[in-house]
């Protein structure tokens with residue numbers, strides 16, 4: 153059964169139950185009113201007939217009640233119709249008898265009981281049913297009038313003729329008014345019932361839509377639950393993978409650290425051996441030999457620098473690096489650094505400018521050794537990645553409560569696509585790799601970590617083939 157049919161069926165079942173229950177009250181009420189004013193002229197035993205009719209009403213109501221209770225759930229549309237029509241027929245017969253057996257015929261209270269079956273039919277059958285029952289009730293009222301004036305005697309008694317009487321005319325007018333009243337009640341009742349059923353339909357549609365929505369929500373919740381479970385599982389897998397990676401990373405760091413330490417001793421041995429040879433301490437060397445030995449010495453120096461960088465990163469990451477903050481005159485640190493790098497700059501035909509602040513800056517607390525590495529890396533990079541004839545400008549200034557240090561060059565620049573990786577370990581931009589083959593990609597990583605440890609910030613602006621500026625700010629209060 154579709155939801156709509158189910159809804160229709162259950163509302164019909166409910167209305168029928170409700171009317172059967174109501175009959176237990178309005179039946180006795182009509183009976184009591186009837187026996188209070190019996191029409192002695194109508195029959196010799198009005199109370200007896202009325203009581204008999206009442207008992208029949210009770211018995212049929214009990215039958216309806218029983219049928220509905222035992223078979224109500226399986227009843228089809230047609231069986232329902234029969235049950236409901238029987239109910240209305242029983243009511244009509246009972247009220248008709250009440251009407252004709254009580255005083256005054258059409259003038260008495262009896263006809264008002266017909267409102268009940270009309271209303272009942274509104275509930276059970278809607279517009280058409282209510283009009284039909286209104287017409288039937290009107291017909292019964294007319295019948296009662298004719299019975300009252302014994303019109304039908306002309307068919308059964310000889311020499312009996314139909315005669316108009318004032319009483320008959322009055323009763324007919326009265327009956328017509330009541331008939332009209334029934335029609336009006338039937339019409340309006342039906343009209344209201346139609347409105348109500350439309351509203352019911354609207355509500356039902358809404359309910360169905362809501363139910364659909366609820367079902368969809370339930371489905372979504374189920375999907376969400378599954379996704380959540382999947383996520384938890386993924387999370388566990390990722391955690392396991394992460395743990396493994398951390399372990400591998402630790403192992404890798406340990407290996408790098410061991411290798412770097414092991415390399416340091418032979419590299420220093422090579423350094424000193426080459427130095428002794430270059431200085432001619434063990435015998436004279438030809439200029440050609442000296443040139444070759446110097447190149448070897450430089451390469452060895454770069455190797456030592458690389459190993460030192462690797463060891464510095466290892467120290468940084470393992471947290472073994474100790475910081476010692478002491479107040480320094482920052483401009484002095486910068487000037488010393490420029491001075492030490494000047495020979496390389498001159499060698500590459502690069503001019504280095506320094507714009508010192510007009511007034512002496514307040515002393516700032518830094519770890520001079522670590523800050524030395526930062527300055528060296530930034531100025532050295534600027535020189536390294538600028539072509540011959542270029543200019544590198546270094547500056548220090550006070551910017552509100554911060555110390556601002558910058559290095560600008562008009563070198564190769566950093567490509568936009570690689571800007572976000574510049575501070576990562578071992579990262580070197582493509583254009584840098586082509587220009588300078590040597591380089592570890594560790595300098596900026598170390599510089600960033602040192603600046604952050606000082607509570608400062610490091611960033612850059614760069615345009616390829618135009619130049620780059622690196623900025624560092626450090627808090628005076630740090």
Ligand code: ADP
Nearest residue numbers: 533534537565580581584591592593594595596
């Ligand atoms: P390295 O210089 O040894 O390659 P760094 O960590 O110091 O490593 O720098 C990382 C990368 O950042 C460089 O390889 C280069 O691509 C880029 N870079 C740094 N400074 C500059 C600069 N002044 N001009 C252009 N590129 C730079």
